[in-house]
Amino acid sequence: MLLIKITPDKCDYCGTCVGVCPEDAIELTDSTIDIDEDLCTNCSKCVWVCPIDVLIFDKNKLKDKE
């Protein structure tokens, strides 16, 4: 389950997150960003480097599942 949340309308498409993603799970163009649920391991590296807090590790999703 993908636990990384992309805050809508906030991304600046800078690619910093893409540079650290070990799974190449982030697809970024000049105006879209998408995380591939099948590749993402929820490691949170993208969350830590995003300069403007677009990406969030969504704990609530874990709870929802329980």
Added chain:
Amino acid sequence: MKIDKEYDVVVVGAGPAGSIAAKFAAEKGVSVLVLEKDREIGTPVRCGEAVSHEGIAEFIVPDEKFISSHIDKFTLISPDGTEVTIPLEQKGYMLNRQLFDKAVAEDAMHAGAKFITNAYVHGLLFNDSIVSGVKVKYFGEEYEIKSKVVIAADGVESRVGRWAGLSTFVDFREMEGAYQIVAANVSVPTDTLIFYFGENVAPEGYLWVFPKGEGKANIGIGVSGEIGKTKSAYKYLNEFIDRKYPEASMLSAVSGGVPCTPSLEKIFAPGIILVGDAARQVNPLSGGGIASGMIGGSIGGGVAGEAVIENRPDKLSEYQERWEKRLGKRHRIFDKVKNGVYNFSDEQFNALAKSFSKVPFEKRTLGNLFKKALINQPSLLIEAAKIFVMD
């Protein structure tokens, strides 16, 4: 605009590294296509825009049309507010990168390279596991373009190298997540680069205030992924601006990433080379990557052109050797220095700044200060600033 089905060399990304690579390849007499995903070359600017004269003069004649101010000193501000201003032996420039990137691209166009914008490369073509071209989306249409060499100059977000099986991902601790604004209504000297240090302002790095002339400044900060776990670049910068420049207005704001790592183990594979930020050719200590990316691009473009002309695909390996000799080795040393400098405590920065400020201004050559720094502190702070403006 018409795109042919085949080029000798296809470059992905029209930043300074890609454009210089295109120019050096085209000058060898081969056909070159540059594909840029953005609508406009040079936009958005994700950069502090500072370079030394030497850093760019090797590749392009410095021209007032893309220079926003001339730099001849820098000021270090320690956590307790002690300011030390140091004259620069080598002059520098604040660029207008929107215009600079276009100027570098136009030089490459004059050399014969063709550029296409709005062209997003989303995959590679292979021929027996050798890279043989790219897949590109251009205004909603899909194209496959064959090439003898692909040059990946696709910046910090580079994926092209990975598709060719090269390991390019950056350790999050070495990735600086940056937030930067161009501010108006700020009063700063137009000839000085200002660096702020300290745990509260810019942990494990610096915050920069670089003049753009006419009451404008490029102000920004990069923080590593380790720091970013608790507080983002955005938050650090906003706190600083609200405190220091409450009257400022924003002309632009962008995020960006600086891969502050030593260069990659391998920057070529059959049919492909990586240049600039895509090859992690940024100076890991200063975060400066315009000049070093152009050095990588020039070497890579030249080798790619020769490989095509001489029909020697194996020649691409020479690119890595020549890059290692020119800067790769140096960057590994800078990376070690970085780990020393950025672990300074606030007390160490303060003591160092105090000891520098006792040296008379005219005697503040970097050499003198560095000696003093080494005597007073086991420190290499000054080397950081020196290397920043040197490359």
